[in-house]
Amino acid sequence: xxxxxxxxxxxLMKKSFFxxxxxxxxxxxxxxSSPANAADTSTVSAADKTFVMKAAQGGMxxxxxxxxxxxxxxxxxxxxxxxxxxxxHGKANxxxxxxxxxxxxTLPEKLDTKHQAMVDKMSKMSGAAFDxxxxxxxxxxxxxxxxxxxxxASSGQDADIKAFAAKTDEIVKMHLxxxxxxxxxxx
Numbered sequence: 108x109x110x111x112x113x114x115x116x117x118x119l120m121k122k123s124f125f126x127x128x129x130x131x132x133x134x135x136x137x138x139x140s141s142p143a144n145a146a147d148t149s150t151v152s153a154a155d156k157t158f159v160m161k162a163a164q165g166g167m168x169x170x171x172x173x174x175x176x177x178x179x180x181x182x183x184x185x186x187x188x189x190x191x192x193x194x195x196h197g198k199a200n201x202x203x204x205x206x207x208x209x210x211x212x213t214l215p216e217k218l219d220t221k222h223q224a225m226v227d228k229m230s231k232m233s234g235a236a237f238d239x240x241x242x243x244x245x246x247x248x249x250x251x252x253x254x255x256x257x258x259x260a261s262s263g264q265d266a267d268i269k270a271f272a273a274k275t276d277e278i279v280k281m282h283l284x285x286x287x288x289x290x291x292x293x294x
Contacts, residue, residue, distance in 0.1 A: 152265065164219055165252055
């Protein structure tokens with residue numbers, strides 16, 4: 108075979124290989140980014156969406172109340188617990204935001220009326236009255252949150268949301284135990 112013919116054939120083979128590679132990459136991209144495969148709220152059950160929204164409201168409330176406790180708490184235990192709520196629930200909120208975003212679920216950016224009223228009420232308190240009200244709210248809130256997360260972890264439909272609930276519930280249980288210990292010291 109003539110050298111010029113060999114170069115022409117090799118050139119065509121290289122171009123063909125390049126074109127096939129590009130086509131294969133585009134095909135792979137389209138299969139992973141098509142609407143049928145994209146995360147979509149229509150694939151998330153109504154119960155899972157409800158859980159996500161309740162968890163978001165609860166998490167934002169914990170952070171807001173934790174900031175108040177760290178600032179207005181009289182006892183060191185209350186201030187420390189408040190700081191822990193800001194850190195732990197802040198991390199959980201960030202993880203929930205990421206999961207919600209991947210599912211095309213828009214989370215609320217501010218507290219709903221019920222939770223904002225709780226924060227507003229607590230922000231007007233001070234001293235031992237604040238500590239007592241904050242601790243009582245944390246015990247009640249963590250019991251409710253534990254029940255919510257336990258239910259989602261056992262009966263949730265979406266694997267990512269279910270895993271988040273199971274993982275976060277362990278932290279909620281630890282918080283509940285801590286705040287009950289603080290409450291028992293106050294009696």
